[in-house]
Amino acid sequence: MRIGVRVPPCVPVPELVAFVQEVERRGFDDVWFPDSQLLWRDVFATAAAAAAGTSRIGLGTAVTNVVTRHPSVVAGAARTVAELAPGRFALGVGVGNSSVVPAGLAPSTRAGLRAGLRVIRSLLAGEAVDFDGVRSRLRDPVAVPLHLAASGPRNLRLAGEIADGAILLSGVAPEPLEAAMRQVAAGGTVPITVSAFCRVTDSVRLDARGLKPVCLSIAANGGAEFLAAAGVHVRVPERLPRLHPDLLHAESWDSAVRACESFVDDNTAELFARRFCLYGTADEIAARLTELARSGVSAVLLQHVGSYDLPRQLAADFAGRVLPALGR
Numbered sequence: 001m002r003i004g005v006r007v008p009p010c011v012p013v014p015e016l017v018a019f020v021q022e023v024e025r026r027g028f029d030d031v032w033f034p035d036s037q038l039l040w041r042d043v044f045a046t047a048a049a050a051a052a053g054t055s056r057i058g059l060g061t062a063v064t065n066v067v068t069r070h071p072s073v074v075a076g077a078a079r080t081v082a083e084l085a086p087g088r089f090a091l092g093v094g095v096g097n098s099s100v101v102p103a104g105l106a107p108s109t110r111a112g113l114r115a116g117l118r119v120i121r122s123l124l125a126g127e128a129v130d131f132d133g134v135r136s137r138l139r140d141p142v143a144v145p146l147h148l149a150a151s152g153p154r155n156l157r158l159a160g161e162i163a164d165g166a167i168l169l170s171g172v173a174p175e176p177l178e179a180a181m182r183q184v185a186a187g188g189t190v191p192i193t194v195s196a197f198c199r200v201t202d203s204v205r206l207d208a209r210g211l212k213p214v215c216l217s218i219a220a221n222g223g224a225e226f227l228a229a230a231g232v233h234v235r236v237p238e239r240l241p242r243l244h245p246d247l248l249h250a251e252s253w254d255s256a257v258r259a260c261e262s263f264v265d266d267n268t269a270e271l272f273a274r275r276f277c278l279y280g281t282a283d284e285i286a287a288r289l290t291e292l293a294r295s296g297v298s299a300v301l302l303q304h305v306g307s308y309d310l311p312r313q314l315a316a317d318f319a320g321r322v323l324p325a326l327g328r
Contacts, residue, residue, distance in 0.1 A: 001292065002299035003323075004030030006062060010308045011042035016046060017053040019139055019310050024057040026089055026319035027328060030090075032301055036098040045079040050169070051085035059089050062167060062195070062301060063149045065096025066116030067105050072131070074116075074121035075138055077194060082142040092167055093150035102245050110154050117162050121146055124315035147193065153183045153221075160187025163289050167301065171276030172288060174295075181296065191298035198278040198302040200256035200285060200317035205266065208273035210253065210305045212260035213235060215272045216240070217229045217248045232272045235263045253306040278302065289326065 005028055009016055020031050031050065035043035047059050059081070074091070084090045093116070094153060095107035108116065122129050123138040124146075148159035150168035159166035160183075170180045172194060181192060197214060201207045219227055219234035227234060241259035243250040250256035264272075273279035278288060278300075292300065302318065305312040 001057070001289065001297060002029040002193075003289075003318075004028060004032055004060070004193075004299060004301050005060065005311055005318075006034065006301055006303045007031045007310065008034055008039075008307055009043065009046040011040055011310060013046060016041070016310070017049050019312070019315075020050045020057065021053055023201045023315050024054050026315060027323055028057065028315070029317070030058035030060060030299065030301075032060045032092065034098070035061055035064040035096075035214050036102070036249070037068060038102045039098065039245065044081055047081045047089065047183040048084055051081055057088070059085055060147070061090075061092045063092040063094035063096075063147075065094060065099050065108060066113065066120075067096045067108055068103060071116040071119035072123060072136070072138070075120045078120070078144045079124060079138060079140070079142045082144045090145045090147055090165070090171075091120070092147045092149055093120070094167075095155075096105075098116075098246070098249055110155065110158060113148075113155065114158060114162060117146065117148065121162070149195075150184075151180075156180055156183035160190055162187075163190060165191045165193060165298070167195055169195050170226075172196045172278060172292060173275045174291075176226060176230060176276075177292075177297075178295070190297060193299040193301055194292060194297050195301040195303060196276070196278050197273075197305060198314060198318065199273075199304070200282055200287065200314075200321050201279060202281060204273050204279045205270045208269040208279060209266065211263040211273055211277065211279075212255060212269050213247050213250065213253070213256040214305065215264050215269060216260045227272070230275050232268055232275060234268060237263055246268035249307045251308070270317075282317075282325045285318075285322050286325035289322075 033043050078091045126141040128135045128137050145164040147165035148163040150156045151169040166184045170176045278285050304314040
């Protein structure tokens with residue numbers, strides 16, 4: 001099972017590339033860069049710089065979209081990065097929440113996502129595409145694996161049907177994960193990457209407090225029943241706390257945690273951390289990763305909380321304590 005880490009392009013590119021080089025040296029298999037043009041550096045420019053500065057590690061977008069970026073633009077950018085990192089680049093695409101909403105746009109519909117993915121796949125395969133009566137091709141196409149990030153049943157099935165891989169946003173709780181994997185399989189057989197917040201800790205209860213904005217955001221965006229089915233009960237307010245630019249990408253994560261205190265208590269946060277996230281000792285996390293591999297998961301995408309700092313502690317703790325526990 002491949003092990004990757006999410007790296008937000010939140011610092012100047014030279015500093016970010018140096019961190020990716022460190023992650024590569026530590027033994028991780030992949031780094032994934034999120035795309036949000038108003039929050040971070042451009043995802044494809046970042047991936048290109050990381051490609052030029054590394055030799056082994058896999059690189060991916062987690063995820064870009066077909067709303068702020070026309071599918072032909074996505075295909076051209078993906079081709080460019082893939083040329084810099086032959087066999088190492090994966091194109092992750094999703095509905096585009098943190099890119100589109102701050103720009104006053106709406107996330108992709110399922111139909112729009114399907115159409116955009118088909119255009120990208122066709123262009124990267126060297127096929128001609130009809131753009132409202134204009135037939136065009138991508139010069140010098142390069143094959144790039146296309147991964148679709150999804151959480152709802154329809155997009156999970158779409159991932160199995162049209163993508164080369166699925167990035168599941170449901171966390172690692174066994175029952176919801178198994179249900180999500182069944183939805184993907186209903187569309188087709190593709191590798192599964194599971195995205196999960198991770199922290200190596202001897203005090204899950206203490207560190208789980210930092211997950212309160214994540215928990216509340218999931219519940220408020222249609223996931224309350226999904227969480228409740230696993231015993232995680234969240235009191236969803238009529239309006240989410242107002243933080244810039246939104247709860248999940250707050251400028252001050254401490255402020256976001258405090259704003260969620262009255263809706264997500266400590267017991268709920270701890271249960272969420274234990275059920276849906278990779279929070280615990282190195283041995284506990286290693287055991288859960290072993291279970292994920294046995295269940296058919298091909299890769300994990302580790303996340304830390306917050307949007308504007310690099311996951312230095314996560315990378316150091318995981319490489320120093322969890323990878324040895326996995327025998328790597």
